[in-house]
Amino acid sequence: MPGPALGFTQQPESGAPRRGVAVEVSGLTRQFGAAAALCAVDLAVAPGEFVALLGPSGSGKTTLLRILAGLDFPDSGVVRIGGRDVASVPARQRGVGFVFQHYALFRHMNVFDNVAFGLRMLPRARRPSQAAIRERVRRLLALVQIPELERRYPGQISGGQQQRVALARALAIEPPLLLLDEPFGALDAQVRKGLRRWLRALHDQLGITSLFVTHDQDEAMEMADRIAVMRDGRVAQFDTPAAVLARPADPFVAGFLGDANRLECAVAGGMARFALPGLSPLPAPGVPDGPGLAFARPVEVLASPAGSNGRVVTVRPDARGLRVVVAVGPAELEAVAASDWPAPQRGAACGVQVVSAQVFAA
Numbered sequence: 001m002p003g004p005a006l007g008f009t010q011q012p013e014s015g016a017p018r019r020g021v022a023v024e025v026s027g028l029t030r031q032f033g034a035a036a037a038l039c040a041v042d043l044a045v046a047p048g049e050f051v052a053l054l055g056p057s058g059s060g061k062t063t064l065l066r067i068l069a070g071l072d073f074p075d076s077g078v079v080r081i082g083g084r085d086v087a088s089v090p091a092r093q094r095g096v097g098f099v100f101q102h103y104a105l106f107r108h109m110n111v112f113d114n115v116a117f118g119l120r121m122l123p124r125a126r127r128p129s130q131a132a133i134r135e136r137v138r139r140l141l142a143l144v145q146i147p148e149l150e151r152r153y154p155g156q157i158s159g160g161q162q163q164r165v166a167l168a169r170a171l172a173i174e175p176p177l178l179l180l181d182e183p184f185g186a187l188d189a190q191v192r193k194g195l196r197r198w199l200r201a202l203h204d205q206l207g208i209t210s211l212f213v214t215h216d217q218d219e220a221m222e223m224a225d226r227i228a229v230m231r232d233g234r235v236a237q238f239d240t241p242a243a244v245l246a247r248p249a250d251p252f253v254a255g256f257l258g259d260a261n262r263l264e265c266a267v268a269g270g271m272a273r274f275a276l277p278g279l280s281p282l283p284a285p286g287v288p289d290g291p292g293l294a295f296a297r298p299v300e301v302l303a304s305p306a307g308s309n310g311r312v313v314t315v316r317p318d319a320r321g322l323r324v325v326v327a328v329g330p331a332e333l334e335a336v337a338a339s340d341w342p343a344p345q346r347g348a349a350c351g352v353q354v355v356s357a358q359v360f361a362a
């Protein structure tokens, strides 16, 4: 959990307006040679929201973040931060804090000087006094829970501690907008888990707006108020974690989230009939007659000893039960073993049914 009182001059209090700003992007396009990194992207983030940008490699997440930070510039389109068009506002004057995975700490400066850096770089009129800088840096180091490390150098602290220093450095200028590009990418799973809960709590405590790039679906689901799922320089869907899972906008989102199985089917009269043998038809309300594509997450595909349309290929214990890969006809599906089937064996015949799925016209 976040630590003690903040160094921020305007603290959000219950009932008080948040200090986070709205971020609006419209028609944003960025081309690198023949590669279109962003194609007419629209996105509107509310003040105080925590938004995850999630998508496959090369989908444009980092490019969008760099443009918001003022580190790169669009070929066309508008970026508004706090209602202000920032096209001609340099990075340093945008009031944006950023933490990039590869934006390393200054190795030759100790932790204290790293965090103080942004404050010492402020124009003289806005720069706090030496004493005020000292006080703010100490409060920030307490906030990120490493007050004892201020004299250490980056090479003398762990990766997780370095990320906390990078965050403290980003927060030092009291940014209403925090941009994070895979900040925990290099850390091991256990440290990541701790840091992501802590960061979300910190975001809420400060009342800022945050945009967070990640490859990790669990991370996005756990941390974000809304997720922008990106593909090929476009936002495929922008909605709450529950909504993108329950109502994916298109086959790409359905297949990308939750590692869903992709099943060919034929839709007629609101029912989807699968091409694979032995799978019962499922309702597909509103889907037009014709070829279809169904997406079923592993928990929606059940393998049991009753039946013989499948064969167990692999068995993997999972915290919530047994995960199996089953062969059905020419396909292999990720499934879960029925709770009354405690010990499926590799090679055993089994019954496989798709319990529910998202169906789209192909």
Ligand SMILES: Nc1ncnc2c1ncn2[C@@H]1O[C@H](COP(=O)(O)OP(=O)(O)OP(=O)(O)O)[C@@H](O)[C@H]1O
Binding pocket: 032, 035, 036, 037, 055, 056, 057, 058, 059, 060, 061, 062, 063, 064, 215
């Ligand atoms: N400086 C650059 N020069 C040339 N091409 C670039 C540059 N930056 C990005 N691109 C291209 O733009 C596209 C989007 O890249 P971007 O880094 O924004 O994607 P990403 O979703 O952040 O990917 P990753 O998850 O791998 O970091 C890619 O095709 C990439 O190769």
